Structures are given as structure tokens and as C-alpha cells.
Amino acid sequence: MTAVEAVFFPLDEQLRLRAKHWSEGLLKEMVWLSGLETYAKAEEILARIGQVTLSDSSVWREAQRWGTGFQAVAEVERMRSNLVPGRWGTPLKQAEPQGRMGVAMDGGMVNIRGEGWKELKAGTVFRVEVGRIRDELTKDWIEAAHAVENSHVGHLGGPEKFGQMIWAEADRRGWGQAADTEVVGDGAPWIWNLAMDYFYAGWHVVDWYHAKEHLASVARTLKGDDTPAMKQWLNSRATVLFQGRASGIAQELETEAKDQPALARELQREAGYFHRNQRRMQYQELREDGWVIGSGMVESACKQFKARFTGPGMHWSRSGCERLIPVRAAIMSQRFDELWRRVYNSPPN
Numbered sequence: 001m002t003a004v005e006a007v008f009f010p011l012d013e014q015l016r017l018r019a020k021h022w023s024e025g026l027l028k029e030m031v032w033l034s035g036l037e038t039y040a041k042a043e044e045i046l047a048r049i050g051q052v053t054l055s056d057s058s059v060w061r062e063a064q065r066w067g068t069g070f071q072a073v074a075e076v077e078r079m080r081s082n083l084v085p086g087r088w089g090t091p092l093k094q095a096e097p098q099g100r101m102g103v104a105m106d107g108g109m110v111n112i113r114g115e116g117w118k119e120l121k122a123g124t125v126f127r128v129e130v131g132r133i134r135d136e137l138t139k140d141w142i143e144a145a146h147a148v149e150n151s152h153v154g155h156l157g158g159p160e161k162f163g164q165m166i167w168a169e170a171d172r173r174g175w176g177q178a179a180d181t182e183v184v185g186d187g188a189p190w191i192w193n194l195a196m197d198y199f200y201a202g203w204h205v206v207d208w209y210h211a212k213e214h215l216a217s218v219a220r221t222l223k224g225d226d227t228p229a230m231k232q233w234l235n236s237r238a239t240v241l242f243q244g245r246a247s248g249i250a251q252e253l254e255t256e257a258k259d260q261p262a263l264a265r266e267l268q269r270e271a272g273y274f275h276r277n278q279r280r281m282q283y284q285e286l287r288e289d290g291w292v293i294g295s296g297m298v299e300s301a302c303k304q305f306k307a308r309f310t311g312p313g314m315h316w317s318r319s320g321c322e323r324l325i326p327v328r329a330a331i332m333s334q335r336f337d338e339l340w341r342r343v344y345n346s347p348p349n
Helices: 010-016 024-036 040-046 056-082 159-172 189-198 209-223 230-244 246-259 261-276 281-289 298-308 317-331 336-344
Strands: 100-112 117-132 140-157 180-185 204-206
Touching: 010 189, 010 230, 024 040, 024 056, 024 317, 024 336, 040 056, 040 140, 056 117, 056 209, 056 336, 100 140, 100 159, 100 189, 100 317, 117 159, 117 298, 140 281, 140 298, 140 317, 159 189, 180 189, 180 298, 204 209, 209 246, 209 261, 230 246, 230 281, 246 261, 298 317, 317 336
Parallel strands: 100 180, 180 204
Antiparallel strands: 100 117, 117 140
């Protein structure tokens, strides 16, 4: 193990740990449960199923201690991927292209003590696989792309470090050897800034359902809420949007804004959204070419982070949340056992 790969636990002294009587197996289950449930619930599960009596504060201390190790491993991976050539999508070694891959990014809110609600950015790396689904517009069964083998990262903070983290995960998964790639997200500018910085070579796709929500907002503004005229307008423009004619929708909204001054501000804002993202809204072409057009995989990741970090009455210290995020991400990514071995420095079975 090199110096940069070594895992240190600065909390050991601070928390005055005396856990030598606990086996590695018990420590592992304590940390794993901490990434799934509240510390009190982890205490209850260990007592009921494992016949182990310990306090929720003991579970918290071990989660904090070993979560620091998971943080260290994530930091090693981030540094390694961002300090070597190949960051911009060119593999270090020429290799046979290996299928298609994608990245999706989104964010959710976590309540941090003394700071209020802060964004936890989530990223998902996936492999693209084609299978049968029922088409939303035609209701026919068609061949369409799915996101499979999803892995996740999370970061409580700004986009700069998060971009390095999601690139490190993509690099670990073999992004440089993918035959072709895509990035999926909503209309948030930070997502597309990172896409250009780290993943510029592939398709960039605004989530179809997010784009359709913008259309629905316009439909309500123009035709009223849940009226037959609203539904007719939405269905007809959704077809236009799916066909890749977002620029036509933008032009229509700009005309409407001139004709209806009272609605001009909102219509111009939505026109700008479709104009800025028109290159990322080629849905029919993308669907027919076997690409994912929805961001459900990262929305699911946000929900999974939310399930652990935003329960009733939950508020976190920043350090406590940051230590648990990589544990939660490892569980979500089916990597917990692998990373535990690295953190605990025990050999694989």
C-alpha cells in the first residue's frame, strides 16, 4: 500500500474508541446497517437478529470512524483519476471498445445543522442495454435503452469536486474503453458545465420527463389547469418535442410572449429553456439509436440518499453527513464488501 492509498482514522483519538472486543464481522455489520437505517434502528436490528446488545451511540461512533476510511478510499480514487493523463476520455492504453456507457447527474437537499438545507449532488454511472418497453406516446412495444449496472457517488458541496468524483467513478468503470457514451440530466447549468469539462465527447441529453414537465407548465399557463385545451396542446407539443423540434417550440413561445404581455416573462423563460437545450433534445433520434433518454437512474439515487439523510426530524452535522455519504453510496453501488476490505485492510476471501 502506497502512502496515498493508506487509510487513516483521525477520529480514533477524538472519539476515544475502545472497540477491540468487537470482531471485524460485527464492526462491518454495524457500519453497513448505519448506511441503511438510523443509528437507533441499527441498534434494534442488531439486538433482535444478531443478539448483540450495544447502544445507538456505539453504532454512531463506529459509523463515524469507519466512514472516515470510506472517505479516504473515495479520495484516493478521485486523486488517482484526476492526476493522470486520460481524464478527458482518452484511454491510457488502446483497447477494444467495450459497449456503451452513460453518466447521469442530479441533486437533492439535506438539512445541515447551522447551515440549513444544502444540496447533496448525486451521480450515477451506468451501462446502456437495449430491451423491450411500452412506448409512452404510441403505446406500442418497442426496443429501447435501459440503464443497468448502476453505481453512484454523492457529494455535499459544490460542482468542482463533485465533477472530479463522478469522473473518477466513470474512469474506474472503464469509461475510456466504452464504444460510445452519453450524459443525462435536467436543465441545471452546473450539470452541463461538468458534462463539457469531463464528458464532452458523448451525447448530452436533457431528461425527457423533465423537458415534458416544462411543456406541461407552459400548457397550464396558456390553456388553464387540467382543461381539455391544455391536454390537447400538451399532447401535440410533446410529439413535436419528441421529434427533435425544440427550436420550433421556442419560437412559438416567443411569439406567444409578444401577443400576451401579461404572460411574457414566463413564456420567454420557457422559450429560453428549449432554445438553450435544443441540441440535447433529439429524443426520437436517440431512442431509435439505442440511447437512454430519461434520468430515472439518478433520480432513484437521489431518493436512496434522501431515504437515509432526510427522515422525519433529521438534521446532520456537516462532518457526520460527509462521513456517511460514501458508506451509503457503496451500499447503493453494490461495492460495500469490496470497499470494506480495503478500509479494514483484510484480505479478500
